[in-house]
Amino acid sequence: MTDTHPQIARRGPAQVMRLSRLGSLHQCRLSFMRQLTRRMARENWRFTRPVFDIDTNGVGHAVYTAHGPERAYSLVAFAHDLPPEQRSDRVIAEAWDATFTLFDGIPTTEDIERLSQNVPLQEAGRVSENELSLSRANRSVRLWAYVVDALAAGKQPDPEQIYKVGYLMRTTAVYGSGKFGAADRETTADRPELSAPFQTEMLSVYLTRTFVRDLVQHMAQAKGGDETASLDPAIAQWLGIGNSTGLGMAPFIINHPVLFNNWIMVREEAIARVRSVPHATPDRMAQFRAIFERSRLSVSWWRSDHPVQIDKLAALRTDLDMLTAELTQRDLTEHHPWDALICWSEDHLSEEGQELLASLILEPYGDLVDGLVDCMADSNAGAQMIDGSMSVAQVRALIRQSFDWALDLDWQEQANCARAWYVSEEKLEPRLGERFEEPIAEYEQPLAPARDAAAAYRALEDWADTDKIAAFLLHHPEHRHTIRRAQIGRVAPYGEIRDNTISANVLPIDMLRAKLSFFGATQFDPRSDRWVRICMYSGAPYPDELNTENADLWVYPEALQ
């Protein structure tokens, strides 16, 4: 990471890595979706639809190809006629309204034939090294029929209905990186367009959104014939792709401490750089105020029925009112205006409001922060290797660095270890169970780093400060996982969550939200404490409209004229 020596230090891990704060993160200009759309516009990507072979029942397939400067990628989409009783977003589902793969290049007829026998089966099928992702989507029952019927009757759908739901289809899993036979990330990680995290998945969803727009028009046409209206592009723009995300993402951020550190540290570095700006020019101030207003509109569309999120949204709306009042009083011409605003927010706003503001102050400063996105991938494979020559004293210090708060916790107390993460036999997906009520403890996954760190720390008490950790590990292989994590802490100070991930009151949705915010998701809508719905690409230009003017700030809505 380039160090420009900001005068204001990054916020520390003890402040940032708490679950309640991670569960309040918002998208920002470093988000993966915005990185992708900026790149595609900058590099003048071309988009084609070589195949759209779908019948009047909505069954068939289509191919959407994105042509980059050196390579092409094709979304191969299969549309199905799904009986309503089979429609479920749960991972246990076995059929979907549409299924997809992102093909590396341009598929031949033989490729499509092979994919047609596998992609619709999802987890039960196999893809190959020519495919980069595997995904599926279901229609929004609320919005799909409404939009088809409106268009078929020659009318435009009411934009209010669109804002309420935000999408016509939601993906229920987007698998990448070697899953079900697809290419490993390592095979594409050195391509500039895919080197940043999750660019494959973000491209797949971007093309999926276009397919869904085309499909709803096609189905309306089949129903309404010559009377059918063409969906108004100004309305289509606000159709995103929904996503239902379950527990799989929570283990991901624990299992990839270097990667997760890089995301958080880059955002913190970006915030520190902007806070260190001595004076804001009138132009930058105006940019910030404009984005703030647009962000208010976005928040006004945000709905959730979950009690936790209802409370957080109420607090956020109060925050926005206070911030609005504060911004009318402050003229931002003071010294270090952004730092002053952030300091004010820490005393006056909820974590939702603080984190929204922290994301928003980055917007006028693309020149200061956008270069940091090159540091968000994990290219440090060497971090996994344990340095056995390290002394026991050094390892103890590393454990204290991330887990000092956990060492004195009573880990025998039921409330402190009430939960256990496990993998179910069914579809092999992660779940969270009640340790003292279900027979799951023997299947527990290593997803309680704080508890395990406390145990290793205790075991180290019997060893001398100067002993080498290699000797300890020879006798205690059961602590090897924890010692590795402790050493990873040297290069990944933001790699560990500073909260108990198995406590009776842990909210897994906080972990899901942290990850999804880096994707660039908006409209977080928890449906329980373990799964959440979000919206992706709402407001984004479609491929045929994408240009350098609209490739970045699309996430902030502007009121319809």
Next chain:
Amino acid sequence: MNLSLNEVEATAKRAMRGVGHSWGPAEEAAKATRWLCAQGMDGIGALAKLTKLQSAQPSLPVAECPIAAGAHLSDQAAELRKEDITLQDIVFPVLLLPFAANVARFLDTPVSVTMDKTQFVTDGFALTTAFSVPEQASQITIKRGGIMIQTHPQCTRATPDPADWSELNRLAHFTYAPATEDSRLRGAGAGLSDND
């Protein structure tokens, strides 16, 4: 059977855990298996044989297990600067090679591994070929230096013997909790309707 290396690593980790190893050693075994497959070596076959032996003989001494010995070798990487490291009586010693590769990367120099009469050299990224791959070795010497000639081409996929792959999957299965309707509802979070 054509697998991504991620599939290899994920299944190898679960299989080792399924045999009863802790997660840390299971991670070492998984990365080792993946590394061998990336060199075009039959890492899955070696791990399947090792886990079969360990299922039958859970008390295999640490000193004979190539994963435990390999992890310790990797932990002592700095020691190889001063002197050679020797090991005795290791089963499926090919599984030591990925750990020697760790040492080579750490020291930024090729490392030679002599298993009785068979020698391999690795610079951490590639591996020289050998005429045969021993199933056990009574005397193993690891030393700095060696010439990287006739290396295996790098592979991005693994094509194991289906029986070996099935064996690893069978063992991996021991790490999965049986599904119940209760766990389906509680474990994954039922919550509000998902079909609206």
